[in-house]
Amino acid sequence: MDIRNCRKCGRIFQYSGESPVICDNCKREQEKLFEQVRDYIRDNPGASMNQVSEENSVSINQIQQWVREERLEFSRESGVTFYCEKCGAPIRTGRFCNNCKNAMAQDLDSMYKKPVTAVPHKRRTERDAMRFMGKQDI
Numbered sequence: 001m002d003i004r005n006c007r008k009c010g011r012i013f014q015y016s017g018e019s020p021v022i023c024d025n026c027k028r029e030q031e032k033l034f035e036q037v038r039d040y041i042r043d044n045p046g047a048s049m050n051q052v053s054e055e056n057s058v059s060i061n062q063i064q065q066w067v068r069e070e071r072l073e074f075s076r077e078s079g080v081t082f083y084c085e086k087c088g089a090p091i092r093t094g095r096f097c098n099n100c101k102n103a104m105a106q107d108l109d110s111m112y113k114k115p116v117t118a119v120p121h122k123r124r125t126e127r128d129a130m131r132f133m134g135k136q137d138i
Contacts, residue, residue, distance in 0.1 A: 034072075
């Protein structure tokens with residue numbers, strides 16, 4: 001049994017190995033806050049990140065984390081832009097652009113698939129033929 005202190009409220013709780021290290025009560029509160037922010041962004045598509053943060057009493061870091069987790073996406077009208085961590089292309093949600101995601105998926109796929117090598121076909125000769133003992137040619 002793994003017992004830890006909640007990083008938000010300090011209460012002791014049984015940690016199940018899931019990230020982040022917060023208790024169930026704080027997880028529920030954080031999920032309610034997420035839904036509030038998601039609804040605010042949906043109702044106010046032109047809102048900047050500062051407006052969303054101030055109107056919902058949520059830190060900008062928390063909003064950025066939800067965007068990196070692909071739980072939130074800002075509209076084009078908002079002017080909020082994030083950048084791909086690999087190539088720097090502008091994106092609206094996540095950590096990587098679609099091109100980099102696809103390239104990484106192909107790289108991983110090629111790592112796990114073993115290349116098929118052709119085995120050269122061996123020519124049969126008279127010497128390789130099967131023989132039977134005690135039989136005579138008729």
